[in-house]
Amino acid sequence: MQPLSRRDLLEKLGYTLGALSFPVSSWATNELGEKLILPNRHRQNRIKKQITAITLGAGNRGNVYGDYATAYPDQIKIVGVAEPIEIRRKRYSEKHNIQSQDQFTTWEHVFEKEKFADAIIITTPDDLHYGPCMAALKQGYDILLEKPISPSEEECRDILELANKNKRIVAVCHVLRYAPYFERLREIMQSGLLGNVVSMQHFEPIQHIHMSHSFVRGNWHNSKETAPIILAKSCHDLDIIKWLIGKNCKKIQAFGKLSWFHEGNAPEGSTKRCTDGCSVESTCPYSALKIYHRDRIWLHHFDLPEDKSKHGEVIMDYLKHSNYGRCVYRMENDQPDHYTSNMLFDDDITVSFNMEAFTDYHGRRTRIMGSMGDIVGDMYSYKWSNFITGESEEWKHESDGHGGGDWNLMSDWIAAVSNQDESLLTSTISDSIESHIMGFAAEKSRLNHTVEDIVL
């Protein structure tokens, strides 16, 4: 491939490199408590008419997408909700002014009614994506579907088949594809400025407290009840690797294990719950009392009252009665805390990917090696070196946890539904399914010690 000059590339990309600052929402936050980055004007000016949507699952993600409707009421109105937890359903309904007959306790009830909106937002737990997605497709809704598509390969393929047959728009929430950082890396790679892309290293540092919250104590601690961590956490990574390279993955191999968070490592004096008088609580980095009660972080799966003076008492109740108060060494968790995989793509491009629990930081790191240049990036910045000119350029920007991808995705999905134009999306179901197939194959490899072919 003939590399472009730097000037050609900049003209092509339509921007200059340097420090960029994106405006953020004054109130809406993601699960890390970071303010969400707002989509730029170019993204927002494509709506033919406001769309209506029903949210299934008014938890953390249902609110990230729902808050977009509050910020941009001219683009989307939430007209229905299904949520079994009363306080969540009530708060969501009040926020979006949803009529009482359109508030449901479970997703099945929505489909007992005739279609009453343009689209469905599916933000239920991983094992509750398939049922609502198939029901929504049958009734002719367009869909925003949280990842993973489904924990079962067969179900993923069923959804793809029905979406194609019924010609509905299904956007999978591979939010990284919509992050300006990854969008720019892809443009540089696809432009040819790196020459031939030869190899890539990608790293997902989960951050140790995040690991304990989500994959030891929390919603995704049991791979059989939800999805293996390679899908639950890293289908984003497999997807972004494939999207950046823009070629097919042919083979994958994986290793990984749950090495630390199990009973064999429970310190002497530790108790079933951190609140049971654990004698090592004050020195344990995973103390639930420290994380949730003293530091008041990672609280986005707790339903706290408006009155902040009552938070301490409610949090303590969670610690005494929910998994969030249990010792990290005495859970029924089975998700690996380190996972490494190698991939072979078309044209002999090789990729190594690591997902690690034991870091003090989060934010994906990527190194891309091309015959005429390389890129080193960490989601907040990248440095791209041009071997031909000897010059290098640096780019920096503010970032929320998904680098601005959450609301950019919403903006593109609404435009796609409003215009009935799937091409406004980069993560359609057909584009997204291949990386899921890579994830299923990686897990097979990890468990069976094999190198798996990717069969699409």
Ligand SMILES: NC(=O)c1ccc[n+]([C@@H]2O[C@H](COP(=O)([O-])OP(=O)(O)OC[C@H]3O[C@@H](n4cnc5c(N)ncnc54)[C@H](O)[C@@H]3O)[C@@H](O)[C@H]2O)c1
């Ligand atoms: N795209 C991303 O970056 C990203 C990030 C985090 C989570 N996720 C995915 O989003 C989904 C939701 O995760 P979350 O963090 O919001 O979890 P959550 O637990 O906060 O929200 C899920 C909600 O679904 C509700 N629910 C359960 N059963 C239901 C039913 N039968 N009908 C309707 N609602 C039901 C739950 O009560 C809960 O409120 C998961 O699939 C998760 O893997 C994606």
